[in-house]
Amino acid sequence: MSAASPGSSSVEIESTYDVDVDTPLPDWSNLPGVVRVGDPEPRDLDARYVDTADTRLACAGVAVRRRQGGPDEGWHIKAPAEGGRSETHWPLGRVDDPDADPVVPDEIQDAVVAWARGPFVPLARVRNHRTAYALLDAEGGVVAEFVDDRVRARDERRGVESEWREWEVELGPAGPADETGRAALFAAVDAAVFAAGGRPAASASKLARTLGY
Numbered sequence: 001m002s003a004a005s006p007g008s009s010s011v012e013i014e015s016t017y018d019v020d021v022d023t024p025l026p027d028w029s030n031l032p033g034v035v036r037v038g039d040p041e042p043r044d045l046d047a048r049y050v051d052t053a054d055t056r057l058a059c060a061g062v063a064v065r066r067r068q069g070g071p072d073e074g075w076h077i078k079a080p081a082e083g084g085r086s087e088t089h090w091p092l093g094r095v096d097d098p099d100a101d102p103v104v105p106d107e108i109q110d111a112v113v114a115w116a117r118g119p120f121v122p123l124a125r126v127r128n129h130r131t132a133y134a135l136l137d138a139e140g141g142v143v144a145e146f147v148d149d150r151v152r153a154r155d156e157r158r159g160v161e162s163e164w165r166e167w168e169v170e171l172g173p174a175g176p177a178d179e180t181g182r183a184a185l186f187a188a189v190d191a192a193v194f195a196a197g198g199r200p201a202a203s204a205s206k207l208a209r210t211l212g213y
Contacts, residue, residue: 013084014170015186016201017193021165025148026192028135032184033143033176038134045069045130048102049207051123056116063207064112064120066102068095070130075108078205122156124210134172141174144185153210162210167198 028034047067051057057064063078075090090107104120128151135144147168154161169189176182203209 009086009088011081011084011086012170014168015189017167017198018201019165019167019198023197026196028192031135031188033137034135035138036136038136041132043070043130043132045128046098047126049123050102050104050120052116053121060115062112062115064108068098077111124153124155124207126151126153126206126210137174142172143175144172145170151206155210166201167193
C-alpha cells in the first residue's frame with residue numbers, strides 16, 4: 001500500500017475479486033468503521049516476474065518481481081505466511097530499459113536462496129492501470145485500500161497475452177486488529193462486491209492468472 005524501508009517485510013491480508021469490464025464500483029457505506037471513501041488515485045504499474053527455468057519459486061508459492069510505478073515501486077518477494085502472504089521490499093535501483101530482461105540484484109538472489117538458485121529468467125510481465133481508493137475511518141485512518149485494476153499480461157514462456165479486470169481490498173493500518181473484527185469487515189466487503197456484480201477471483205494472484213493457473 002505504501003513505500004517501505006529496504007528489506008522490510010509485511011503480511012498482506014486481502015481479498016481479490018473478478019469483475020466485468022463495465023461492472024460499477026461497490027457501495028462501501030455498510031463497511032464497519034468506514035465513514036468515507038478517499039479520492040481516486042491512478043497508478044500505472046509494470047511488473048516483471050522472474051523464476052528459474054524449472055519454476056522452482058512458483059512451485060514453492062514464491063513470487064519475485066521488479067515493479068515500476070506506484071508508491072511501493074521496487075523489487076518484491078512474496079511468499080506464503082500465516083494469515084496471508086508476506087511481502088519483502090527493496091528499492092528499484094536503476095532501470096535503463098524497462099523492456100529488457102530484468103537483472104536480479106544480489107540481495108534478492110540471497111533472499112530466495114532457500115527456495116531456488118539462479119540463473120533467473122523472465123516468467124511473466126503484468127501491466128496494470130490501477131485506480132486506488134482509501135476507505136477511511138472518522139479520524140482519517142485507512143481501514144482498507146480498495147483498488148480497481150485493469151490488467152494486461154504476458155506469459156513470457158508461452159508468448160500468451162491476456163487482459164482482465166479485478167478488484168482487491170487490502171486491510172489497512174486502521175483496520176481491525178482482532179480476527180473477529182477482520183472477519184466482519186471482509187464479510188461486509190464480500191457483500192458489497194457481490195451486490196455490485198463482482199465474484200470471487202478464479203486465480204490466486206495476477207501471476208497465477210497470467211500463467212493459466
